[in-house]
Amino acid sequence: MIRVLFVGDVFGQPGRRLLSAHLPDLRRTVDFAVVNMENAAGGFGLHRDAAEAALRAGVDCMTLGNHAWHHKDVYSLMLDEISYPIVRPINYADPGTPGVGWRTFEVKNERLTIVNVLGRVFMEAVSNPFRAMDELLERKDLGNVFVDIHAEATSEKQALAWHLDGRVAAVIGTHTHVPTADTRILPRGTAYQTDAGFTGPHDSVIGSDQEGPIQRFLTERPHRFGVAEGRAELNGVIVQMEGGRAHSVERYRYIEES
Template sequence: MLRVLFVGDVYGKPGRRVFKNHLPTLRDQFDFVIVNGENAAGGFGLNKESARTLLDAGADCITLGNHTWDNREVYDLLQENHILRPFNYPLGTPGHGMHTFDVKGERITVINAMGRVWLDPLDDPFTGINQLLAREGLGSVFVDFHAEATSEKTAFGFFLDGRVAGVVGTHTHIPTADTRILPKGTGYQTDAGMTGVLNSVIGAAPDGPIAKFVEKIPVRWSTAEGIAQLNGVVLHVENNQCHHIERYQYTEEQ
C-alpha cells in the first residue's frame, strides 16, 4: 500500500517557505508526495527557482492549473516527466498531463485535469480522461482536478468513482470538509486548500482583492505576508482503491 500526500496550491514565497521547512519533517511518513505549484512563483505560475524549491523539499510530482503559462520558464519545466499541466489543453500544447511513476514495486499514475465552469473553455475533461484511463499499466491513479465550481468537482469525483484511487480538487484555495471515500472506493475531497499565508485572501494581501470588489477596477494583487499554513490530503492507496483518506493541516508557529 502506498502512502500518498497531496499538498494544495503553494502560493508565493510564504507558501514555498512553509513547504520547504515542514515537508522534510514528515517526508519519511510518505511513499509519494504530489504538490500543486501553479501559484508558487509570486502567486502566478511556476518558474525554475520555485520548482526546484518544491522538488528539493521532497515533492515527487508537481501539478499545475490555469496559471500554467504565467512564466516563460514553464516551457522548459514541462519537458520533465514529474511536472504536469492539465491534460485537457488542446492537442499540440507543450507539456503533458499525466505520468506513471514506479514507487516501491508499485505504480502510481498522476493525472492533472482542469474544469471548464468559470475557467478557460478547454477540452472536455470528462470525455478526455476516459481515453487516458484506457491505457494499461497505470497502477493506482490520482487526479488533481483544478476547477472553480464545487458542483463540477463533485460530479467529476463520482464520474471517476471506482476507476481511480483518488480525486482531490484544487484552485479555490479553501479546504473543504467533505473528505471521504466514495461508494466505489475512490478517495475524494472537493478542495485541498492552499499552502500560503493564513490571514490572506486566497494567498494575496487583502487590500488588493478588497479594492477590486469595492472599486470595480483592475488591481494588481500582492502576496500576503505573515504566518503560513500548509494544507493537504493524505491517502493510502492500493490496487487503484483508497483505503484511508484524511485532511492534513500545519500552521507555522508565531
C-alpha cells in the same frame, strides 16, 4: 499499500518557504509527495527557482493548473522530463502543447499515475475533462490513479469524482485555496475532497494581501493584488491506496505560529 501526500496550491514566497521548511519532516511519513505548484511564482505560475526548491524539499511530482503558462521557464522545465517531474493539465486540445498531462511512477512495487485536469465551469475554454479522463483510462497499465482536478465549481469536481468512482484511487480538487470538509471514500473506492486548500499566507484573501481584494469589492475597479506576508499555512490530503483503490483518506493542515 502506499501513502500518497498531496499538497494544495503553493502560493508565492510564503508558500515556498513553508513547503521547504515543513515538507521534509512530513515526507518521512509518506511514500510519495505530489504538490500543486501553479501559484508558486508570485501567485501566478511556476518558475525554475520554485521547481528546484520543491524538489530539494522532497517533492516527487508537481501539478499545475490554469496559470501553467505564466512564466517562460515552464516551457524548458517541461522539456526536461527527467529532472523536472511536472504534470500540466491533460485536457488541452492542441497536440503540440508542451509537457504531459499524466505520469506513471513505481512506488513500493505499485504503479502510481498522477493526472492533472482542468475544469471548465467559470474557467477558460479547454477540452472536456470528463472525456479526457475516459480516454486516458482506456489504458491498462496505470495502476493507482491520482487525479488533481483544478476547477472552480464544486459541482463539476463532485460530478467528475462520481463519474470516476471505482476507476481511479483519488480525485482531489485544487484552485479555490480553501480546504473543504467533505473528505470521504466514495462507494466504489475513490478518495475525494472538493479542495485540498492551499499552501501560502494564512492572514490573506486566498493568498493576496487583504487590501487589494477589499478595494476591488468596495470600488468595483481593478486593484493590484500583492502576495500577503506573515505566517503561512500548509494544507494537504493523505491517501492510502493499493490495487487502484483508496483504503483511507485524511485531511492535513499545519499553520505557523505568529
